[in-house]
Amino acid sequence: MIILKEVYKSYSGYPVLKGVNLSVREGEFISIRGKSGAGKTTLLKLIGLLDTPDKGKVEIMGKNIKNMSEEEKDVFRLKNIGFIFQSFNLIPSLTILENVELPLVIAGVKREQRKKQALQLLKQLNIDHLADRKPENISVGERQRVAVARALANNPRIILADEPTSSLDDENSRKILELLLKAKKKGVTVIMTTTEILKPLPTNHDYILKNGKLERIK
Secondary structure, three states, X not given: OEEEEEEEEEEOOEEEEEEEEEEEOOOOEEEEEOXXXXXXXXXXXXXXXXXXXXXXXXXXXXXXXXXXXXXXXHHHHHHHEEEEOOOOOOOOOOOHHHHHHHHHHHOOOOHHHHHHHHHHHHHHOOOHHHOOOOHHHOOHHHHHHHHHHHHHOOOOOEEEEEOOOOOOOHHHHHHHHHHHHHHHHOOOEEEEEEOXXXXXXXXXXXXXXXXXXXXXXO
């Protein structure tokens, strides 16, 4: 499903990833822990086809990303990958409901069906009452939950969650983890990053990213 072999990545001459190796099977849930600036977001961007390695191999669902055109990457992401970005990446001019519907709009889902799916996800995260508001009119924690709902909207095969509980209290963190675990039970592959030592989770494997190297700890 996901294979990284001796992956290196630098920015402005600064090495971020130094020979990272990772293998994730379909339907697995793995966590990657590391300090801020350790390279966790960079790693997710490579897996999510938003960047390419300087050296090494990144293969997603049998496709080597170096051999894919930008158009092929765009189509692949739309069909297969759900992102939960640390910066949320919500569109300010759209309502909360419209932001969650966006992947479904691009995928060509009919209006009534996409509204139903989006509202269902908002309800599961206790933010359906915010459906008609704009991102600037809700809290940071609420925006985080909107980002989670949008990532799940199109039933992706892979979910890349960049510190999805970082702005949330315990109750809402639990709800998001429950949604990710529910996705895993449906066969979705989940990769979640965190700076925290979380309570034991039913992950398949846990890793730590430190000094540009990825080490398995479970």
